Every structure is written in C-alpha cells, then in structure tokens.
Amino acid sequence: MNSRERVCIIDPIHPAGLERIASAHEVIDLHGPRADEASVLVIRTSPLGPEVFGSMRGLKAIVKHGAGVDNIAIPAASAQGVMVANTPGGNNASAVAEGAVSLMLGLLRRTRDMDALVRGGRWDERWGIRLGDLTGARVGLVGFGRIARQVARICGAGFGCEVLAHDPVVPDAEVRAEGVRPTDLAGVLACDIVSIHTPLTQGTRNLIDTLELALMQPHALLVNCSRGGIVNEAALAEALRAGQIAGAGIDVFAQEPPPGDHPLLGLPNCLLSPHVAGVTEAGMKDMALHVAAVIDTVSRGEVPATLLNPEVLP
Known part of the structure; x- marks a missing residue:
C-alpha cells in the first residue's frame, strides 16, 4: 500500500x-x-x-x-x-556527453577567441589562425560509464575519432563491445583529447595531477564535466600557463563557485562553464x-x- x-x-x-x-x-x-x-x-x-x-x-x-x-x-x-x-542515465547522460563534446569543439575551434575577433574589429587576424579538428582525433576517456559511452558514440560515429578508455571496474570485453579500445591511464593521457568521466571518490581525488599532466602531449586538451577535485586545479593551471598542454575545458570545480582568485580564471587557453553540462x-x-x-x-x-x-x- x-x-x-x-x-x-x-x-x-x-x-x-x-x-x-x-x-x-x-x-x-x-x-x-x-x-x-x-x-x-x-x-x-x-x-x-x-x-x-x-x-x-x-x-x-x-x-x-x-x-x-x-x-x-x-x-x-x-x-x-x-x-x-x-538517478543516473536517461537524457542527463546524453546532455552531459554533449556538454563534454561542446567543450572539445569550443577549444578546438577557439570559439571564444573567434567571437572576440569579430566584436573587436580584428577580422583579418583570422588568416594567421589555424583551428583544430575533432574529426580523426584520438579521444581518451577516463571512466567508461553511461556518459563516457555516449561521448564515445558521438566522437566515434559522428567524428571518426579513435576512442580509448580506462576504467578499472569495466571489463575490457565490455569496452571493446562499444567499439572503444581499452587501455591504461597512461594510454588515455597520450591521446589528443582527454575527457574525464569518473565519479569523485577518495580513489579518484586528484587523479589528474602534476605527474599525469606531464604525460599529456603539448597539443592535447583536457575536458572535465564530471566532478571538481578529480583534477588538481593548481597543477592544471601551471600546465596551461607553461604550455605543457594546449588547453582545458572545465565545467566543474573543487569549490563551486570558484573564488575570484582561482588560477584558471585568468588563463586564455581555458574554457570554463558553471557546472551546466547536464542542464538542458x-x-x-x-x-x-x-x-x-x-x-x-x-x-x-x-x-x-x-x-x-x-x-x-x-
């Protein structure tokens, strides 16, 4: 009853x-x-x-x-x-996946910078700029739950990406069944784009820190639409500032909203959003x-x- x-x-x-x-x-x-x-x-x-x-x-x-x-x-x-x-899954998984891919595209196509060119009357500067491609990129997924699998489908079927994933609790056969190559964390970090899709636990806090960022390529991008705290934000800011990686798209922060002196706020190669990847x-x-x-x-x-x-x- x-x-x-x-x-x-x-x-x-x-x-x-x-x-x-x-x-x-x-x-x-x-x-x-x-x-x-x-x-x-x-x-x-x-x-x-x-x-x-x-x-x-x-x-x-x-x-x-x-x-x-x-x-x-x-x-x-x-x-x-x-x-x-x-209440996982459903339209929320698709929404967050789309949010992650939109950050990838926003970084690759330098959407914020291109908007500034038009608004600032700097139209001809476009000839000195080369934008990036998601098509054909190697995308690495940290975690392989519902959202990550949707990202894999969008990037694989939609953009012809080679998708790799690391998730110690998902069997390799299950990863391969989605058309994705299982690998270790180092293999994911070697990709052109690294996207975070793991929950925040004691085991994943600061999972991406100075050592992990050092394993990424200079042209690589990092996207986090999962939880703040998984990426060490101070270490990320230093890697971006030093040109160790090319850019980052961050939707989530360890402290929300981030304080006004947060090190990511002043970096031009960091695209930020206020924890809204799933807010459709x-x-x-x-x-x-x-x-x-x-x-x-x-x-x-x-x-x-x-x-x-x-x-x-x-």
Missing part, C-alpha cells in the same frame, strides 16, 4: 517533476516548522550531511537528482537507516521525473533500483 510521503526538496528541480511529486505526496519546506517531519529528501548539488537530516527521525530516503553523490554524507545516512538512491531542458525534466518515480517506489515500501547503500536493508 502506498504511503503519502513528506518530501523536502532542497535544490530546485524541473516543474514537471515537482508537479508529479506534489500530486501524490506532501511537499514541505526545509526551513519551515515541519522540516523534521520529512520522510524523503531530494537533493541536487548542495552539501547534505547529518547537520541537515540528523533530526529527521522519520526519514526513509535521500534521492539524488543526478548521478554523482559526493555531496551526500552516505555513511551518516546509513547509520541513521536512511536509503540513498541516485530534456535532461532536467527527465531527471526530475526520475526522482518522482524513485519517491513513488519508496512510498510503496519497495527498494529503489539505484539504491547506493544496501547495508540499510533488513
């Missing part, structure tokens, strides 16, 4: 998802007098720990709008007997509706298919 959940939505979600949730459940305000009565929390990017949910004694589940859960204190939730589920109309709607579906699963007393802490189950 379905129960009517008391749902606290901490970060804004698409109206379609909000409407679906409100039609079957009660939506309560995190800052209202009944916040401690919440049975389900919905979270996007805000930090979420026991200082927020510790007093919610009837809390059943935390539902992440999206895939990455590094902002959620999962051990604290597990200690409280609270399920944590995310279709992607946001799909994830919000997925969140609503997970809440409905919880309300039926069932276990979400994307449960991340099964140790809380009886």
Whole structure:
C-alpha cells in the first residue's frame, strides 16, 4: 500500500517533476516548522550531511537528482537507516556527453577567441589562425560509464575519432563491445583529447595531477564535466600557463563557485562553464521525473533500483 510521503526538496528541480511529486505526496519546506517531519529528501548539488537530516527521525530516503553523490554524507545516512538512491542515465547522460563534446569543439575551434575577433574589429587576424579538428582525433576517456559511452558514440560515429578508455571496474570485453579500445591511464593521457568521466571518490581525488599532466602531449586538451577535485586545479593551471598542454575545458570545480582568485580564471587557453553540462531542458525534466518515480517506489515500501547503500536493508 502506498504511503503519502513528506518530501523536502532542497535544490530546485524541473516543474514537471515537482508537479508529479506534489500530486501524490506532501511537499514541505526545509526551513519551515515541519522540516523534521520529512520522510524523503531530494537533493541536487548542495552539501547534505547529518547537520541537515540528523533530526529527521522519520526519514526513509535521500534521492539524488543526478548521478554523482559526493555531496551526500552516505555513511551518516546509513547509520541513521536512511536509503540513498541516485538517478543516473536517461537524457542527463546524453546532455552531459554533449556538454563534454561542446567543450572539445569550443577549444578546438577557439570559439571564444573567434567571437572576440569579430566584436573587436580584428577580422583579418583570422588568416594567421589555424583551428583544430575533432574529426580523426584520438579521444581518451577516463571512466567508461553511461556518459563516457555516449561521448564515445558521438566522437566515434559522428567524428571518426579513435576512442580509448580506462576504467578499472569495466571489463575490457565490455569496452571493446562499444567499439572503444581499452587501455591504461597512461594510454588515455597520450591521446589528443582527454575527457574525464569518473565519479569523485577518495580513489579518484586528484587523479589528474602534476605527474599525469606531464604525460599529456603539448597539443592535447583536457575536458572535465564530471566532478571538481578529480583534477588538481593548481597543477592544471601551471600546465596551461607553461604550455605543457594546449588547453582545458572545465565545467566543474573543487569549490563551486570558484573564488575570484582561482588560477584558471585568468588563463586564455581555458574554457570554463558553471557546472551546466547536464542542464538542458530534456535532461532536467527527465531527471526530475526520475526522482518522482524513485519517491513513488519508496512510498510503496519497495527498494529503489539505484539504491547506493544496501547495508540499510533488513
């Protein structure tokens, strides 16, 4: 039998998802007098720990709008007997993949610089510029989950790229089945373009640091649409400043928003965006509706298919 959940939505979600949730459940305000009565929390990017949910004694589940859960204190939730589920895949995977490829193209075609030429009346400077090609490039993927596989399809089928991938938890046969060559991290770093698609964990924090950047080629580009913290941003800034690599496209930062004195902000060979690779109309709607579906699963007393802490189950 379905129960009517008391749902606290901490970060804004698409109206379609909000409407679906409100039609079957009660939506309560995190800052209202009944916040401690919440049975389900919905979270996007805000930090979420026991200082927020510790007093919610009837809390059943935390539902992440999206895939990455590094902002959620999962051990604290597990200690409280609270399920944590995310909403990976769907249109969001396609949206983030398109975002990563758009950064690749923006860097290769020097979109920001070309716009400045036109606006600055420097039209004839175009003859001294040679833009880059994604067609035929070697693209290396760090991680090979849903988003990386979509990037591989776009780059492989769409641009004729040779795609390589490194993911220690994905069997080589599974990588090859997608038309991608499995390799080690050094093999990925030797590519023309390196794109990050791994979650942020203790094992992947600063995965791309001074040593790894030194393995990249001088003409190479680094793209990160996964999570800040996977790339050591100070080391990246130094590599860009020294011409050790040609450019970087960064959608995510260790601290968001980045401080005004962040070393990447003043570099002309770094294309930046504010953690919006997956923020498309279709992607946001799909994830919000997925969140609503997970809440409905919880309300039926069932276990979400994307449960991340099964140790809380009886």
